[in-house]
Amino acid sequence: MASPGYTEDLTDIALATAAETWVEITGATAGGAPADETDYFIEGTSCKSENYNALGVGSLAIDKGTPQTINSGDASFHWLWWGAPNSLASRVDGGYRVAIGSSVANYKMWYVSGSDVNPFGGWLNVAVDPLCAADAVQGTPTSSYQVFGSVVNNSNKVAKGQVYGNDAIRVGRSLICTGGETSNYANFASAASADGGVVTNRWGLCLATQGGYLVKGRFQIGAVAASADFRDSNKAILIQDLTRVQPTFTVFDIRNADSVVGWNSISFLALGTNARGILSAYNNATMSITGCVFTDMASFYFCPAATINNSTFRRTGTIYQSGATFDGCTFDSCRDSTTISASNIGLISNSSFISDGSNHAIEIATLGVCAAYTLTTLSYTNYTAGGTGVSGDSGNESVYNNSGQHVKLTIDGGDVPSYRDGAGASTEIVTNQRILTLTGVISGSEIRIYDQAGPPPNDLGGIETFSPVGDTGDFDYTYTYAASTYVDIIVHKANYLWYKVNDYLLLDSNASLPIAQQQDRQYSNP
Numbered sequence: 001m002a003s004p005g006y007t008e009d010l011t012d013i014a015l016a017t018a019a020e021t022w023v024e025i026t027g028a029t030a031g032g033a034p035a036d037e038t039d040y041f042i043e044g045t046s047c048k049s050e051n052y053n054a055l056g057v058g059s060l061a062i063d064k065g066t067p068q069t070i071n072s073g074d075a076s077f078h079w080l081w082w083g084a085p086n087s088l089a090s091r092v093d094g095g096y097r098v099a100i101g102s103s104v105a106n107y108k109m110w111y112v113s114g115s116d117v118n119p120f121g122g123w124l125n126v127a128v129d130p131l132c133a134a135d136a137v138q139g140t141p142t143s144s145y146q147v148f149g150s151v152v153n154n155s156n157k158v159a160k161g162q163v164y165g166n167d168a169i170r171v172g173r174s175l176i177c178t179g180g181e182t183s184n185y186a187n188f189a190s191a192a193s194a195d196g197g198v199v200t201n202r203w204g205l206c207l208a209t210q211g212g213y214l215v216k217g218r219f220q221i222g223a224v225a226a227s228a229d230f231r232d233s234n235k236a237i238l239i240q241d242l243t244r245v246q247p248t249f250t251v252f253d254i255r256n257a258d259s260v261v262g263w264n265s266i267s268f269l270a271l272g273t274n275a276r277g278i279l280s281a282y283n284n285a286t287m288s289i290t291g292c293v294f295t296d297m298a299s300f301y302f303c304p305a306a307t308i309n310n311s312t313f314r315r316t317g318t319i320y321q322s323g324a325t326f327d328g329c330t331f332d333s334c335r336d337s338t339t340i341s342a343s344n345i346g347l348i349s350n351s352s353f354i355s356d357g358s359n360h361a362i363e364i365a366t367l368g369v370c371a372a373y374t375l376t377t378l379s380y381t382n383y384t385a386g387g388t389g390v391s392g393d394s395g396n397e398s399v400y401n402n403s404g405q406h407v408k409l410t411i412d413g414g415d416v417p418s419y420r421d422g423a424g425a426s427t428e429i430v431t432n433q434r435i436l437t438l439t440g441v442i443s444g445s446e447i448r449i450y451d452q453a454g455p456p457p458n459d460l461g462g463i464e465t466f467s468p469v470g471d472t473g474d475f476d477y478t479y480t481y482a483a484s485t486y487v488d489i490i491v492h493k494a495n496y497l498w499y500k501v502n503d504y505l506l507l508d509s510n511a512s513l514p515i516a517q518q519q520d521r522q523y524s525n526p
Contacts, residue, residue, distance in 0.1 A: 002178075004177060005179045009173060016048045025099060055155065077171070084158045102143075189235075220255060222283075250277045261288070410431075411429065442466075443467060449490075
């Protein structure tokens with residue numbers, strides 16, 4: 001695989017250069033005249049600025065002259081500057097607004113920041129989807145996007161300097177990572193370097209910030225025609241608070257079956273409540289997630305080649321398993337009605353579920369490989385009390401069988417779950433089941449297992465004619481453990497000596513027992 005590469009799907013609307021003519025738009029003219037600013041800028045060699053020795057609403061905008069395309073789900077990205085944060089109104093009062101319209105007299109505004117959101121001032125990159133409801137409207141704008149800019153609401157006069165600035169405006173959504181190789185994997189640091197590290201090309205999609213990386217939009221790992229090898233550890237990923245985009249706007253999007261993702265001890269934290277961040281795996285890319293923490297994010301869509309170990313999902317949306325393996329994980333206070341929508345509940349082990357009092361730990365929506373699963377060392381806290389009794393209907397049961405079919409759940413350590421049956425579904429809870437594997441049994445043998453607690457001997461199980469699967473010669477006897485249970489095991493077959501094991505103690509764990517049948521050289525079957 002090649003060295004990592006980073007591209008984006010953004011289209012330049014304006015770069016705030018001296019060659020561009022910017023104006024104030026109707027109804028927002030409290031600031032000074034737009035000017036070329038070469039003392040401070042975020043990219044290139046200049047931006048646009050205004051002085052603001054006034055109160056009220058002012059603006060910086062560009063009229064492109066022709067309509068610009070913003071695809072569904074994309075957004076308009078704006079670099080904004082305010083140098084006197086104490087004088088700016090709060091976000092709810094429209095301190096900082098993005099303006100998009102069909103002309104300078106007809107536009108919509110979205111309130112994106114203010115003194116309460118960005119109290120220290122400075123450059124801020126925000127994103128707005130014009131399909132989101134506007135906070136204010138000037139004139140009668142149409143859906144033709146021709147004018148782009150920003151508006152500020154100033155509460156106090158600022159006597160000195162060009163305190164209001166605007167730099168590049170772009171539309172799009174995605175940062176795309178491809179490539180990566182041993183000792184030079186794709187990672188968050190190099191993605192941020194490709195984004196914010198080049199003064200002539202700052203996209204605002206993945207920005208290095210104090211203590212971590214600030215991400216928004218689609219962070220895409222791999223592409224249709226190019227895989228990625230993305231590995232990273234010990235990082236903090238902050239998902240930017242965006243209030244004027246679609247809830248699905250920010251997504252960690254893994255594509256291409258040949259892609260590899262390895263995350264170790266990475267913390268993901270959503271800073272807002274709208275576009276919380278989704279993780280979505282396509283094409284069954286190989287994923288290894290170990291010791292990570294996901295906090296306040298939205299939904300997760302995994303794939304069969306994903307393995308998630310010792311990780312924590314705190315206040316997230318539903319996790320769609322889709323064949324992924326979870327071991328040693330903690331699922332704490334899911335915000336949705338179901339924590340994990342399971343395709344194979346047996347692949348979830350040694351994990352803890354903590355309810356907020358109103359959700360299921362696991363929903364079996366459709367049956368995967370079978371209708372019988374073993375649950376290994378799962379614990380449930382703050383759920384309806386578990387047991388092997390009747391189905392509940394509180395919405396806070398540990399397991400929700402919504403498959404429309406009968407499901408058998410064998411509990412191998414951990415808590416016994418409560419359960420709820422959906423329409424047409426039924427659930428069987430079996431506790432303390434263990435497996436004794438008889439190895440080396442010859443095909444065609446009859447196997448009987450007797451309880452010594454008779455008389456007469458109680459036939460516990462076996463098989464009339466053993467037919468091994470493959471070449472294993474293994475016969476599994478499944479039993480419900482009870483202390484001090486001794487059994488006799490008899491294996492016989494025509495032309496072979498009887499094989500008998502007396503006084504075998506069934507254990508409180510899975511076990512194996514070799515069977516060594518011998519041919520009866522004097523056997524006669526007339």
